[in-house]
Amino acid sequence: MTQKYDAIIIGAGHNGLVCAFYLARAGLKVRIVERRDIVGGAAVTEEFHPGFRNSVASYTVSLLQPKVIDDMGLVDHGYKVVERPISNFLPQEDGGYLKLGGGLERTQAEFRKFSSHDADVLPEYYDALEGVADVLRNLALKSPPNLGDGIKTLIDGALQGRNLAKLSLSRKRDVLELFTKSARNFLDSWFDSEAVKAAFGFDAVVGNYASPDTPGSAYVLLHHVFGEVNGKKGAWGHCIGGMGTITQIMAKVCRNAGVQISLEAPVSRVLVNGGKVAGVRLESGEEIVAPRVIANVGPKILYERMFHEGDIAPEFLRRIKGFKAGSGTFRMNVALSELPRFTCLPAPGEHHQSGIIIAPTLDYMDRAFLDAKSDGWSKQPIVEMLIPSTVDDSLAPDGQHVASLFCQQFAPELPDGRDWDLEEDKAADTIIDTVEAHAPGFRASILGQQILSPQGLERKLGLAGGDIMHGNMSLDQLWSARPILGNGSYRGPLKGLYMCGAGTHPGGGVTGAPGHNCAHEVMADQSLWTRLRRGS
Structure with missing residues (x-):
């Protein structure tokens, strides 16, 4: 039996959850379909080694909109953020260091x-x-x-x-x-x-x-x-329980508002009838009917993979193919037997609760990019290490720690046709060597690790080219031109098709803004349609 809804949202990442909340609060019957077995998209907390949990991809809090936090009542449901005592700590090549933040x-x-x-x-x-x-x-x-x-x-x-x-x-x-x-x-x-x-x-x-x-x-x-x-x-701060706490709370709030969330429900096709969306077909064959389909996946995945040939105008598809995606990101999570001891500042301290940045100069960052362009990844990568277990004891056993390694620059596609699945262990070793050079003993302290190359990020989290922003944040892909000029207000090129993800304004990060804004555009169209239907 075909099920009918007012709106279907593809993807239970944080923006999809935010969008669903506002629509449900306005009285719409909403269903979210998510291909994974967990809500959250890139903002999830998972166990990656026995007893060790961490934020898998998104890893720190700052950009989440206060209005979204208040409207969804996240604090009432356990949302708690611990601010970093200092923002960042940068070991230097000469053995010194710089601390940023703290006033x-x-x-x-x-x-x-x-x-x-x-x-x-x-x-x-x-x-x-x-x-x-x-x-x-x-x-x-x-x-x-x-x-x-x-x-x-x-x-x-x-x-x-x-x-x-x-x-x-x-x-x-x-x-x-x-x-x-x-x-x-x-x-x-x-x-x-x-x-x-x-x-x-x-x-x-x-x-x-x-x-x-x-x-x-x-x-x-x-x-x-x-x-x-x-x-x-x-x-900047850390959400207690990791980034997955945010999206688990959002999912609870959505369900309380009447939103139906279906996990392990990957979408095969967006259904189109007479130039209008009509719903979605899942890979299981189930068809869900709705006059509105709202995509919380990136523009490239939506338009290049989820429509039949001929559903989208060729000129629009040509421009989507030119939409730049691929953030050069490589993510690791590591289980540690002890805190790293940095040569420049070995004792435990506030720097372990900050963003630890291994990128001492702009020249270092430039070389990292040039290496990635020519060879596939940096000989000395840019590494940001966070150790959230220093402020959140729910993530690791007593006396042990978890660290996230957010690393740049790693080519979304390797040169010479090489496969990231065959190269990711080598790249991970390069990252560990880079940290080891500043914190001797780091490699020996690793008890387990999770590796996500750009290809791994796409496969696991649906990020085209491993792009954590759903598309480059360049001037030609911002504001009214995100993702395409003429479709910058969260509306797709078909009637009833909307976009609520980071591939729309204001872009990437755990902000909730695209979900919030898209919902309000859907409701504005709903209000207009209601007035026209009534002849008022």
Whole structure:
């Protein structure tokens, strides 16, 4: 018997759950179909070695929208985030180190070890970034103006451009530079020290298969600073229980609101009838009927794999094929018998509760990208290590630890037709060697590990090219042009087709913003259709 719903959502990642919540709260009958046996998408916590659990892919909290947290009542259901005492810790090639965060004065004191000028200019730099970040925060929960919507495009563009227009000339210059310059060019205009520039420049290559010299990479730097933790702007933290706690709570809230969630229910095809979506067919053969299909999968997977030939216009498909995806990301989770002892700071301390960044200079980051382009992966990768068990004892046995290794740069597709499944162990050894060079004994402390190459990330989590952002965060793929100009307001090219994932505005990260915004566009269309049907 065919089941009918008001909306079907493909994928139970966090954005799909957020979207489902708002639609169900508005009275729609919603069903989520998820191909895996667990909700959460890339935000899941799993046991990867006996007794050791960790966030498998997404691994830290900052960008989740406060409105989403409040509307879904996540805190009431156990959502708790512990803020990092300092943001990042960067061992240096000369045996020193730099700590970033913990307050302006502490960071200035750290910077003075490298450059008095950089310490003095830091408040002005923070003000510049914060001024632009505020504009992004205001846009995050707004649908971009959609080219082709006539007068509505002009009105939406004018309304959303007001905050930008109000900026001082100096801030408008900052906006222009951040959206067009490379991270290196932007940081060179502010700082002298290579260590200081690396401390900020790391954010420009997170989930970005690019060099810090790539034009536009300064925007990615900015994208990672417009979040907050517990009301503190720009802070980062750890969710107790791992990232999967967030999505498990979201799923509970959705079910309480009447959402039906089906696991192990992979979609084979989106059904189309007369130029409109009609539902989905699962790989099991089951067909689920609904006038709205909302995709929480990336644009490339949706349009290149989930429609019959002829359902999507050739010109649209051509542009989707040109949509850039592949973040150069390699993820590892490791079970440790003890904390790593860094040569520059061996004793346990607050640095073990921060982001540990092995990428001491922008030149190091550039070489990592060039290596990946020519050979497939970096000889000395960019590594961010987090050890969440230092603040969350639910993740590992007493006295032992788990660490996540978020690593760049690793080619989404290896040169010469090589297969990631055959190469991933070698790449993992390179990563461990890189950490070992700064923390002797690290390799010997590893009790077990989980390895996810770009291919592994795609296979396990449905991320095309292993892209944690569902598509590059470049100027040509942002705001109204995410994923395609003319389809930037969460609506696909077929009536009743919507997109709610990170391949839409404002992009990647555990934000909930695409899910929130898409739901409101669905409800706006529902309201319009209801009025037209009633003749009012």
